[in-house]
Amino acid sequence: MTTPTPFKPTINPHISQSATLNRSKHLSNAMSMVLPALLAVVLMTSTQAPWGPSVFSILLTVLFFVLGSMGLGIGFHRHFTHHAFKTSAAGKAVLGVLGTWSLQGPIVSWVADHRRHHRFADQQYDPHSPWADDNGKIDNRLAGWFHAHMGWKFKVAVSDENRYVPDLLKDPVVMFISRHYWAVAIAGLLAPGVLGLLYGGWDECLTCLLWAGCIRAILLHQFEGVANSITLLFGSKVDGSQDESRNNLWLTVVLMGEGLHSYHHQNATLAMNEPARFDAFGHVLVFFEHLGMVWGLRRAKKPQEVLTAHPAQAGLQGTATI
Numbered sequence: 001m002t003t004p005t006p007f008k009p010t011i012n013p014h015i016s017q018s019a020t021l022n023r024s025k026h027l028s029n030a031m032s033m034v035l036p037a038l039l040a041v042v043l044m045t046s047t048q049a050p051w052g053p054s055v056f057s058i059l060l061t062v063l064f065f066v067l068g069s070m071g072l073g074i075g076f077h078r079h080f081t082h083h084a085f086k087t088s089a090a091g092k093a094v095l096g097v098l099g100t101w102s103l104q105g106p107i108v109s110w111v112a113d114h115r116r117h118h119r120f121a122d123q124q125y126d127p128h129s130p131w132a133d134d135n136g137k138i139d140n141r142l143a144g145w146f147h148a149h150m151g152w153k154f155k156v157a158v159s160d161e162n163r164y165v166p167d168l169l170k171d172p173v174v175m176f177i178s179r180h181y182w183a184v185a186i187a188g189l190l191a192p193g194v195l196g197l198l199y200g201g202w203d204e205c206l207t208c209l210l211w212a213g214c215i216r217a218i219l220l221h222q223f224e225g226v227a228n229s230i231t232l233l234f235g236s237k238v239d240g241s242q243d244e245s246r247n248n249l250w251l252t253v254v255l256m257g258e259g260l261h262s263y264h265h266q267n268a269t270l271a272m273n274e275p276a277r278f279d280a281f282g283h284v285l286v287f288f289e290h291l292g293m294v295w296g297l298r299r300a301k302k303p304q305e306v307l308t309a310h311p312a313q314a315g316l317q318g319t320a321t322i
């Protein structure tokens with residue numbers, strides 16, 4: 001009589017089992033959120049500079065917020081993750097640096113997590129869904145919201161970069177920016193201070209550092225959290241949707257097109273979301289295309305077909321999401 005083989009738990013191939021690697025990612029994510037807040041507290045408590053924003057610092061805050069959003073939405077998301085358009089090495093470098101200035105982690109880890117999010121979409125091993133995490137379903141709606149908003153950054157395992165981002169691991173521009181994440185991110189945090197110093201002296205420097213550096217970075221973290229949480233909880237789904245992503249028109253305006261989440265999950269590789277009139281980043285890309293800065297934009301062929309496409313037909317499984 002043969003002895004039955006003991007049950008062995010399956011090791012998920014898409015996440016790292018290394019405790020050291022996982023801890024260091026959680027620490028890096030925590031530092032990315034804490035650093036701007038800590039610097040803001042130091043600036044507000046230990047300097048004579050006025051807390052209130054100057055006109056110049058407001059302009060810089062808007063500028064750096066928009067640039068950071070573009071780096072994330074157009075760069076990290078539509079280009080590096082989904083290859084929705086092509087650009088030059090210089091274009092990649094600019095998008096990579098601007099995205100890194102948002103302090104949301106190095107390009108390779110951000111993209112690996114996002115591709116894993118599409119691969120598992122609201123099932124176990126989706127890193128930042130309000131409905132499930134690496135351990136399975138999340139039943140509590142409030143806990144799910146917090147997990148998707150920011151909790152996942154300190155909890156879920158590192159996505160397997162060899163599986164999810166083999167293209168980026170071979171890209172010297174991406175790897176250079178990713179490897180120098182902290183140098184690039186801190187430069188982005190301090191850059192408004194340098195511009196303030198050049199424009200109006202020491203007080204303007206500190207005011208710009210506070211508003212366009214720290215507060216802008218804190219706001220970007222919150223907006224990214226909203227894109228990961230609220231647009232999976234509230235809004236309408238595209239016909240045939242197989243996951244919980246939603247189109248939320250109010251947030252679409254605020255997130256410059258990134259709130260058309262259900263449409264994006266059905267058509268992940270397109271440069272322009274539908275309805276097109278709400279996709280500000282899509283129009284920015286068309287404008288950049290006219291200037292010759294980007295090319296090869298992936299466009300929907302026939303809206304009727306695309307809106308009802310099944311995810312399998314739209315090529316959204318596995319590496320096809322890129």
Ligand SMILES: [Zn+2]
Pocket residue numbers: 117245261265
């Ligand atoms: Zn999504």
Ligand SMILES: [Zn+2]
Pocket residue numbers: 077081082114118264268
């Ligand atoms: Zn995506």
